[in-house]
Amino acid sequence: MSGICDGRVVVVTGAGRGLGRAHALAYAAEGARLVVNDLGVGLDGTPGPGGPAARVADEIRAAGGEAVAHGDDIATAEGAASLVRAALEAYGRLDTLVTNAGFLRDRMLVNLDEDDWDAVVRVHLKGHFLPLQHAAAHWRAETKAGRTPVARVVTTSSGAGLLGSVGQANYSAAKAGIVALTLVAAAELARYGVQVNAIAPAARTRMTERTFAETMTAPGAGFDAMAPENVSPLVVWLGSAASAGVTGRVFEAEGGRITVMEGWRPGPSADKGARWDPAEAGETVRALLAAAEPPGPVYGAR
Known part of the structure; x- marks a missing residue:
């Protein structure tokens, strides 16, 4: 196999199913050598049938690629450290990290248990931070040793x-x-040859099957837009050397559409040059809001 990631070593977390599996297979098709991570839990993070990482690694090898499976919990320091070690022990290097692992415990705010809050924030946010931190430490050491990498991170x-x-x-x-972690990492890690998007x-996927219950086909395109x-x-492109110069960006991707997302930017502003009184501040805010772009609607709001 050869392609735009030929020879690169790529780690994908949550790669046993859904998006992560698709990413891992796509990287392998472009010549990458994979570490396929998945803990094998259910949709809500509870223990489920094991072995999804091994099955995907087997699938890659059956197609002629190179892959090893990793089943540790990457939301722990030891699990994240072992993830980076797995790449180094198997291939002697690490070039790209794709952080994708996660699960859902949906509740309306007033019914959201503390455990459900902690579990979801842990797997998504801590599960991004720890692998990124350990990979970054490796790339910093490489840079200090005079081997500045062409490293890439793609967060989800x-x-x-x-x-x-x-x-x-x-x-x-x-x-x-x-998103905030991505922006900070892009700024801090650029000196070590790392791009983060x-x-x-x-x-x-399992997480969205109720939202996208029906197969959606783009008009005239003949493909499943929600695949x-x-x-x-x-x-794959963001994780390749071909993406040189692209960092600190957020992209929406759906079907055949790619969108560069533009985040918080200053909008209408007023400066009195002195302290406002509450009523005066309120009048000013209403005038500013009338001149501002309306925010995008919250998903599911009526």
Whole structure:
């Protein structure tokens, strides 16, 4: 196998199913050597049937590629450290990290248990931070040894993290945090040859099958617009050396559409040059809002 990732070593978390599996297979098709991570839990993070990482690794090898499976919990320091070690022990290097692992525990805000909040924030946000931290430490050491890498990180946010989603306060907060983590990492790690970008994908997976219950076909295109494989080409390109110069960006990907998302920017502003009184501040805010672009609607809001 050869392609734009020929020879690169790529780690994908949550790669046993859905988007992660599609990413892993797409990287392998472009010549990458894979570490396929998946803990094998159910949709809500509870123990489920094991072995999805091994099955995907087997699938890659059966197609002529190279892959090893990794089943540790990457939301722990030891699990994240062992993830990086798995790449180094198997292949002697690490070039690209794709952080994708996650699950859902949806509740309306007033019914959201603390455990459900903690579990979802842990797997999504901590599960992004720890692998990124350990990979970054490796790339920093490489740079200090005079071997500056051509390293790439692709994180996974969501439209819920950009606009919010009714019934998903925990998931939305975690996915918004991933965007901020991505921006900080892009700024801090550039000196070590690392580019960091985020995607906000829309695809049919275990997590979204109720949202995208029906197969959607783009008019005249003849393809399943909600297939996770549609997102993977962008992820593969961002994880390749071909994406040189692209960092600190957020992309939406759905079907055949790629969108560069433009985040918080200053809008209408007023400066009195002195302290406002409350009524005066309120009048000013209403005038500013009248001149501002309306925010995008929260998913699921009526």
